[in-house]
Amino acid sequence: MLKSEFRPISGRISDIGWDGDSQRVLAVGDGKERFGHVFSFDSGNSLGSIDGHSKPINACSMRQSRPMRAVTCSDDGTCVFFHGPPFKFDKTLKDHTGFVNDVRYAPGDAYFASVGSDKKIFLYDGKTGDLVRQVAADCQDAHTGSIYAVSWSPDGKFLVTSSGDRTCKFWDIEADKLVHTVAVGKGSTAPDHQQVGNVWAGSHIISLSLSGDINVLSLESPEPVHVVTGHQKAITGAALTPSHVLYTGSYDGKVCAWDFGSDAPGIAANVSGTMANGQIRAMAAAADSRVAVGFLNDSVQFVSNAQLAGGSSIGLGAAPRSLAISSSGDAIVAVLENDDLVVARNGHAAKVAVAETPSLPRAAAITPSNGLVAVGFQDGSVRTYKLDGSALVFTGAVVTRNSREITALRFSPTGDLLAIGDAGGKIMLVNAASGDLVTSRWAFHTARIYSIAWAPDGAHAVSGSLDGHVIVWNVAAPMKKIHIRNVHLGGVAAVAFLSNDSIASTGADGSVKVFDLTY
Structure with missing residues (x-):
């Protein structure tokens, strides 16, 4: 509670x-009138004045015991020492x-340490602010890049520093020497892999990479003992494979694999291989667990087993x-940004002419079994086609239940039902073969539908919307729903059922969230 x-x-x-x-x-930080402030x-209420710097302040630290002291450091190349309160x-x-x-x-407040782009570490008296010494001034294996972060061990005997030279170093303060180096990035x-932040909390030693990776360090290992990775930009696409691996792609072109079928679910792995540069726009998974990834540079590449699959891009x-x-x-x-509809086979894409309507295509879906294709259009209509080689043959079925542009389509696992989401936040559930309406009551989103997914047993569907909400729908009882509000700030990009009782969602906030359901 705020x-x-x-x-x-x-x-x-x-x-x-x-x-x-x-x-x-x-x-x-960086302000117009001042660079820092201390308050209750x-x-x-103001409890002092933070003066003395001519450029933005990068960090601060306060003495935990009396007499109270504070210290700040800045881009102006100085640290400023304060007495207080008032400071x-x-x-x-x-x-x-x-x-x-x-x-x-330091714990105990006897000292404080500062680090900077001059690759040096200085130790000061915690009460007076007087310089004690430069730490390990004669060390031959000191950092070769700017030092961005420093933390103390809980007992105050060691320092860990993180640097732009892609290393973290441990220093014995009493012996005034370097005792251990951890190299991040395996020689890259x-x-x-530049290290820009760290924290030493209890037995956990953490360093942060420029990429956003979190590195777990140990005094006993020359490399991180564990790396936690994920997305730093908005997630723009996701696809779940039959082997329960969720692939997610983000605005910066990064692809991560989250293996929910393993003994350690929810741990991401970066997909290896040279991916196309640029934003990821869409993703789709095949039954053999290959995932098609569509990029802003007009190409599709395939991913399998957390690595780039063989073969050229399309x-x-x-x-x-x-x-x-x-x-x-x-x-x-594929429905393209230039309003074309294409079918890609054997490494080649062919444009498909849609003569049945003057409206522009906006979304597509394929049944899991019989090759029936649904295409949603700008005028709110949906037409179905049979996939015949690189052609789409119109079946004659037209669904006109939605009044807004179609933004998401998904067939049920058996292919007999089709969920149709539109730009107004409404979802129509229809019979896939006849187009007959099953229910129009899935209408509780307030903005564009971005994603729809079905439970493996077909009894429920889940939707994600620009409104940031996730809703789980019941096919047998259309008014019975699970409404999960404000899941992702900026909108829900994709949703998936991990099982009949568990869902995952991704969004513009760059996160993946998992929910267990109770119907």
């Missing part, structure tokens, strides 16, 4: 610190020769708006 909200500075907040009484908060957590300027520390990126008090020189002629793949994986039906 207790209070304050705006201590006008711009970005880079760091916050609490005092030992948990009454005072120090917030620093409950009332927001006021005491002295400027000018020992660094470049940006000062982080500063932290990619900027993604050029579509434009970025895909919607992808559907046959159960055998040998045919793809």
